[in-house]
Amino acid sequence: MEGARVEALHLGKPLRWPLVPVGDAPPALYGLSIGAMSRRGKYIWMPLTGDVLQPAQGLLWHLGMSGALRWWPAGRPIEPPGPHDHAILQTGSGELRLTDPRRFGAVVWSSGIDQGPCRQLLSRLGPEPWDASLDTSTFWHTLKRHRTPIKQTLLAGKAVVGVGNIYCSEALFRARIHPATRSDKLTRAQAGRLLDCVRDTLASALDAGGSTLRNYRGADGEPGAFQQIAQVYGREGLPCVACSQPIRTLAQQGRRTYFCGHCQGR
DNA sequence: AGTTAAACCTGGTTGC
DNA sequence: TGCAACCAGGTTTAAC
Numbered sequence: 001m002e003g004a005r006v007e008a009l010h011l012g013k014p015l016r017w018p019l020v021p022v023g024d025a026p027p028a029l030y031g032l033s034i035g036a037m038s039r040r041g042k043y044i045w046m047p048l049t050g051d052v053l054q055p056a057q058g059l060l061w062h063l064g065m066s067g068a069l070r071w072w073p074a075g076r077p078i079e080p081p082g083p084h085d086h087a088i089l090q091t092g093s094g095e096l097r098l099t100d101p102r103r104f105g106a107v108v109w110s111s112g113i114d115q116g117p118c119r120q121l122l123s124r125l126g127p128e129p130w131d132a133s134l135d136t137s138t139f140w141h142t143l144k145r146h147r148t149p150i151k152q153t154l155l156a157g158k159a160v161v162g163v164g165n166i167y168c169s170e171a172l173f174r175a176r177i178h179p180a181t182r183s184d185k186l187t188r189a190q191a192g193r194l195l196d197c198v199r200d201t202l203a204s205a206l207d208a209g210g211s212t213l214r215n216y217r218g219a220d221g222e223p224g225a226f227q228q229i230a231q232v233y234g235r236e237g238l239p240c241v242a243c244s245q246p247i248r249t250l251a252q253q254g255r256r257t258y259f260c261g262h263c264q265g266r
Numbered sequence: 267a268g269t270t271a272a273a274c275c276t277g278g279t280t281g282c
Numbered sequence: 283t284g285c286a287a288c289c290a291g292g293t294t295t296a297a298c
Contacts, residue, residue, distance in 0.1 A: 013275095016274070016275095016292090016293085016294085017294095042292075042293090062292080062293090063291085063292085064274095064275090064291085064292055064293085065275090065290070065291050065292055065293095066275090066276080066277090066290085066291070066292095067291090067292095084276085100275095100276095101275080101276050101277065102274085102275045102276050102277080102290090102291095102292095103274080103275050103276075104274065104275065104291095104292060104293080105292090121293095121294090124294095145267090145268080146268075146269090147268080147269085148268085148269065148270095152269090155292090156269095156293095157293085164291060164292070165290090165291060165292085166291065210291095211291075253269095253270075253271090254271085255290095255292095256289085256290090268298105269297105269298080270296105270297085270298075271295105271296090271297080271298095272294105272295085272296080272297095273293105273294085273295080273296095274292105274293100274294090274295105276290100277289100277290090278288105278289085278290085279287105279288085279289080279290100280286100280287085280288075280289095281285105281286090281287080281288095282284105282285090282286085282287100
């Protein structure tokens with residue numbers, strides 16, 4: 001998509017936030033080019049630049065629970081828009097569609113990645129999983145500030161960002177840590193192990209192209225390979241891959257957690 | 267300042 | 283078969 005010239009942005013039903021705050025004038029995007037895209041947590045930043053060098057305004061995208069971004073290169077067969085295509089970015093090189101049945105996703109215009117809605121949304125995120133300055137000590141110290149179960153703390157994204165409900169269960173299983181363990185009770189060794197396992201889990205998931213439970217699709221329309229990733233998630237009652245004991249579940253803060261009562265202590 | 271519940275939505279599955 | 287209840291990948295916001 002990089003270098004593509006924007007022709008139009010069509011919005012369908014409202015997403016999590018409006019493109020711009022109510023009352024603000026919609027930005028003139030026509031003619032701008034898509035720059036180098038980046039990611040922070042689960043937010044995707046798409047800088048849009050004109051011919052003259054200017055502060056990089058752009059669009060911030062989020063897929064929410066059920067969203068998928070799909071890129072249709074120009075000149076190739078394209079499916080007609082469906083009822084859940086709520087944002088369509090037309091460019092000279094192709095079309096980008098945000099398909100999101102539940103509409104928890106978002107596309108927001110921002111005058112810069114450090115300004116406006118971007119600043120508000122991105123500044124409170126925890127460190128990136130592969131942030132060089134994120135080491136065992138830093139991670140452990142953050143965990144020490146929370147008395148909530150480690151599952152909830154991990155999901156909250158303050159100690160490390162980007163670990164969703166699936167990978168939370170997976171990382172805790174790999175680290176052999178019980179999800180109900182109070183965060184401030186983890187030993188330094190456990191914290192180090194957990195951080196390693198978060199990184200390993202995310203790396204293997206990225207390698208497999210993500211997890212498809214229902215309707216997730218990659219940008220090329222292909223589903224991710226869920227089976228190869230999940231050792232515990234979605235496997236309630238099935239034998240643990242390590243010890244054959246049945247996988248159990250726990251409801252934590254309204255979210256389901258999958259774990260092995262034997263391998264992950266008590 | 268940390269923790270919790272509610273809110274935003276649609277669609278698929280389960281249970282009566 | 284029909285319908286209600288419940289559950290699902292996320293994250294902000296207000297309230298405790």
